[in-house]
Amino acid sequence: MASAISLLSEDQFLCSICLDVFTDPVTIPCGHNFCKSCITEHWDTNDQHQCPLCKEQYEKIPHLRVNTFISEMAAQFKQSVSRETITSTIRSSSEEQHTDPGEVLCDFCTDTKLRALKSCLDCLVSYCEAHLEPHHRIPGLKRHMLINPVKNLESRVCKKHNRPLEQFCRTDQICVCQFCSESEHKLHHIVSLKEEYEEKKAELGKTEAEVQRMIQERELKIKQIKQSVTLSREDADRETAKSVEVFTALMQSVERRMAQVIDMIDEKHKQTEELAEGLIKELEEEISELMKRSTELEQLSRSEDHFQFLQNNFTLKVPPPTKHWTKVKIPFSYDGILGTPLAELEETLSREMKVLCAEAELKKYRQYSVDVTLDPETAHPKLILSADGKQVYHGNTSQYIRDSPKRISSYFGVLGKQSFSSGRFYFEVQVKDKTDWVLGVASESIHRTGSFLEFWPQNGFWTISLKDGYEYKALVNFGPIYLSLKSKPQKVGVFVDYEAGLVSFYDVDAPALIYAFTDCYFAKKIYPILNPRNNNAGTNSTPLIISPVTRTD
Template identity: 35%
Template sequence: MASAQASPRENCALENHLTCSICMETFKDPVTTACGHSFCEKCLGCSLANGNKCPLCKKHQNNTPQVNIVLRTVVEQMIKTQHKDDKYTGAPGEVACDICTEQKLKAKKSCLVCLASYCPTHLENHSSTKRLKGHKLVEPVKNLDERACLQHGRPLELYSKKKETCICVSCMDEGQEEVVSTEDAWSNKKAKLENTKTELQEKVKKRRKQVDEINASLQSCKEQMENEWWDIEAVFTAVVNIVERAQETALQPLKERRQAVEKEAKDLIEELEAEISKLEKNISVVDDMSALEDHIHFLQSYPNLPEMDNVEDWTEVEFDTSLTFGTMRRTVNALLEEIQQELEKLTSIGKSSVQCCQDRDKTKTSRG
């Protein structure tokens, strides 16, 4: 069963316990004294040469202890684990050490003079060489070939102002003028970038100010329109109420006239129906008398015929269906006057809308 991989924090704590308190480096051939303290074999030997005492607790030591095999195994295992974490995997952002031959390790720094990248081990050799002390070391760079002159194979250490490109020292032999170091060119260009950045920030500041002004104008205009919205709605609500009242007023005479006409028609119809019934009754009596074949009985009954002079003459009777619209005209005129008064209130509302639009135009014209 494979053991779980230790976390970076655990590895760091373990490394602290496996550090020699004399050289402050990871144990090399660790030895453990009788008092329980551990040191590098060489470090402890040098310390005991000046007195047989433990460097930490100062207890007397009878002899030099042997290498602690278990502790050495732990140290070797820790170093293997660290090297495993430093292996180059080709993941994005990783740069391989150019000096490693077998198993490539991840580069810790890149040298812009040597045009090579170094893992921690080879970087230590590079830093310890006196003639390489002045080399420029930066964070690992993936494409160092782009930092070399493809024509002469040398580092790009100079900058040609005329061609606005980086060149090597050998390119100077070809008559390049106005040449400065890449550091100076970098400083000048960086200063220009800072100026450009300042200008851009100023433009951003101005535009943010305009955004704030537009938002403030928008908020003010929205509040104004909100107030006008309710004013306009109040006007038209009043107009609707006026129209509804006028409608009720205009229809009331018609309702009353309709009731009167219906009643008059009903009364006339009832009278006519009564007389029709009476006339039909007389017709029935006439029919019965006409059917008599007994002359004597016919003549004796004839004087009993109901009087026909009692029937009303309906030729002069008229059904009045005339309508009077004078009240309606007065109602309409009053309605129009009230509506006109309410609509005049919209004039003042329109003036404030114009002012709101003018403020918005002022915001537009201030664009810079």
């Protein structure tokens, strides 16, 4: 029997529905053979009763009986294939131990196991290139589902219908076979595995891209945090150095004042000692004189010569005192001696603290210095700018210049070319020998033509000014704040912290804080603004000069 089976084609033992070796084969009236369960289920799921191969139709389902001859031949074929597979598996078991654990090998190789080229979902067997050849040649095998080699092929076959899971039910989100899609999943959304795979892979690509974006975003955030820590450390070091410098200077001032107070106390005590020494010397001289008189009195008291005794009766009188010693006291109270020095020290420390803090702030702010250049397109027609854009002064007549929507015409102002909408910046302006000026920063939205608007923050200006050579003012909303300065600034430093809403003005040479605008609201870009004011017949003709900033690390 085995020799007879070997002469038959493998295709003759395969059901054309399930594409597997016959199980309970039946022959229908047209002569074609099928597994009994396959043809029965096929007719149950279709309205027409016809042969799947020749399409011959039947009015009613024919009576089906198992073809015992084909059944026996199919059983013999299965046993033959099973023995062959088992034998080849046993012979190659020792060789498989030398292959890679994840490599799929051909199930039909007997001597040396070759790497599988494809796995068949219908045969549930993996084939090398040589043993895969029948699947390219035999018509029945050509219809088998071939995939890249995989292990555990049984998991890819429907356990209910023994068919390959080659479709996907999107309704239930599971893999199904052809029979599943025609029965319990008939009304569901069914697509091929390839279509679902490509869609899911596309989604996976998007997900992977999003994950990579999130990773990069977090890596960037880590970098920013580390950079913030580094900047914080640098800022902390600068602040520590500044604090040490300020407190060292204050302690030195306190120590100097303490030494002065100690010297004053010592001097007062020295004066007390000198007074005491003089009084003691005077008292000792009187005591010496009194002891001399006491000796004379003692000698006279021993005399028995009446005449001599009476002749010297003047010695019986006590010598008149030089001063009332009972009222003589040595002053040694030090109460209140610290009052004046402490008051002076407080005033000194307050003054020095302001100077030291201003020095430290200027040292820090100079790190944010910017190179400001004046914009001639914004300058009032009567203002004259230097060629380098660093100086401006008032001329007597208007110049013939091109009109511009940026030009300021309602007051003698000019803006810097540089604008700022974030961060910090600092610049210095020389105001030496001027009697009138206005300087600071202005919003991009300020009025430039028409009626003059006050230099107030609500109008987009944060400025200070000098008038008539002595009147310094901070130009705040609805009225100026008059400033009392200990010295006349020769150079003014302007510091702006956009995010903090801070505009500070400093006397650079003093150094001292002139005024600070706080809680400012900058809605748009801001620009440096200079106003040299009218030259007043030459008394105010000196230009405002943007000075280079010397950084001190």
